[in-house]
Amino acid sequence: MKRPLxxxxxxxxxxxxGACARSLVITPLNAGITAAGEERWEEAIQCWKKALEQxxxxxxxxxxxxxxxxxxxxxxEAGREYGQALRLDPGNAMIKGNYDSFKxxxxxxxxRRP
Amino acid sequence: xRARVFFLATLTMMAGAACRAAAPVFLRVEMPGVxxxxxxxxxxxxxxxxxxxxxxxxxxxxxxxxxxxxxxLRRAFDGAVSLRSLPAGPGIPPETWREAAAGRxxxxxxxxxxxFGSQVRKAVIAKHVPFDSPFDLAGRALIEQLRWTLLVDVxxxxxxxxxxxxRQTFRDDRDxxxxxKPADFAFSDCSAGFRERLxxxxxxxxxxxxxxxxxx
Numbered sequence: 001m002k003r004p005l006x007x008x009x010x011x012x013x014x015x016x017x018g019a020c021a022r023s024l025v026i027t028p029l030n031a032g033i034t035a036a037g038e039e040r041w042e043e044a045i046q047c048w049k050k051a052l053e054q055x056x057x058x059x060x061x062x063x064x065x066x067x068x069x070x071x072x073x074x075x076x077e078a079g080r081e082y083g084q085a086l087r088l089d090p091g092n093a094m095i096k097g098n099y100d101s102f103k104x105x106x107x108x109x110x111x112r113r114p
Numbered sequence: 115x116r117a118r119v120f121f122l123a124t125l126t127m128m129a130g131a132a133c134r135a136a137a138p139v140f141l142r143v144e145m146p147g148v149x150x151x152x153x154x155x156x157x158x159x160x161x162x163x164x165x166x167x168x169x170x171x172x173x174x175x176x177x178x179x180x181x182x183x184x185x186x187l188r189r190a191f192d193g194a195v196s197l198r199s200l201p202a203g204p205g206i207p208p209e210t211w212r213e214a215a216a217g218r219x220x221x222x223x224x225x226x227x228x229x230f231g232s233q234v235r236k237a238v239i240a241k242h243v244p245f246d247s248p249f250d251l252a253g254r255a256l257i258e259q260l261r262w263t264l265l266v267d268v269x270x271x272x273x274x275x276x277x278x279x280x281r282q283t284f285r286d287d288r289d290x291x292x293x294x295k296p297a298d299f300a301f302s303d304c305s306a307g308f309r310e311r312l313x314x315x316x317x318x319x320x321x322x323x324x325x326x327x328x329x330x
Contacts, residue, residue, distance in 0.1 A: 060328035109148025
């Protein structure tokens with residue numbers, strides 16, 4: 001009874017590991033996240049810039065870079081990177097959430113024209 | 115057989131760990147304040163009584179806001195904080211502000227309009243009832259909440275030339291299950307929310323923000 005399930009389970013496990021295997025590798029993207037988690041934001045920026053050199057179409061790298069620029073107080077650069085991330089992955093709710101929060105802060109800070 | 119089970123379990127655990135490593139990372143980051151005022155650009159803040167746009171019995175939101183902001187600013191701001199009773203709202207000539215700040219060094223005037231009110235909000239929600247219950251066949255119930263709203267149109271005016279340096283509208287909503295929630299309790303909650311957003315702008319202080327970092 002259990003026998004036919006074993007190859008099926010094996011196949012499932014194989015596909016799961018195959019699909020997710022890339023994330024186990026230490027990529028510049030992951031190295032940047034580790035650095036950011038330890039408050040080493042300048043190092044994180046370098047990692048994510050390197051990630052973009054390897055894959056200019058990475059919305060994740062643009063998003064992360066935007067967060068780092070926001071942390072640095074470079075709001076123009078942050079806005080540009082968020083825009084780029086959203087152009088590459090318009091349906092990503094997490095990028096959109098980050099961008100909306102960023103925009104709300106910026107608008108509150110700048111005020112409206114008197 | 116046992117070895118095969120062990121192998122499969124290990125493989126599954128590895129796949130699970132790998133997938134979890136791809137999950138986004140939620141961070142709480144201290145971000146620098148976004149302020150239109152360079153550090154040290156003013157040495158004194160004059161807080162006026164805000165024009166009250168609503169009439170609540172026994173509660174003057176304009177005066178309450180002035181008192182609250184002045185007390186909180188004295189805690190957070192290194193310079194002087196003073197109170198003045200001045201006209202607020204649009205159309206005040208710059209001379210009025212200049213006169214109010216006459217003889218003071220690098221003063222700004224914090225003024226504006228406040229509206230504070232409440233409304234009862236109703237909603238129909240699905241209610242979890244046992245299948246064999248003879249009651250509430252529709253499985254729905256009406257809930258009511260009291261929503262208090264604080265709307266502040268705030269302006270920061272230069273005491274030197276009477277020009278408006280900054281203007282923004284802030285809104286804070288609070289919902290209460292207690293329909294009898296008194297105005298002063300709700301005002302205390304709403305004004306704290308307002309202060310949390312105004313002070314980083316006014317004083318350039320950092321705020322803790324939530325952001326998501328992506329792995330793929």
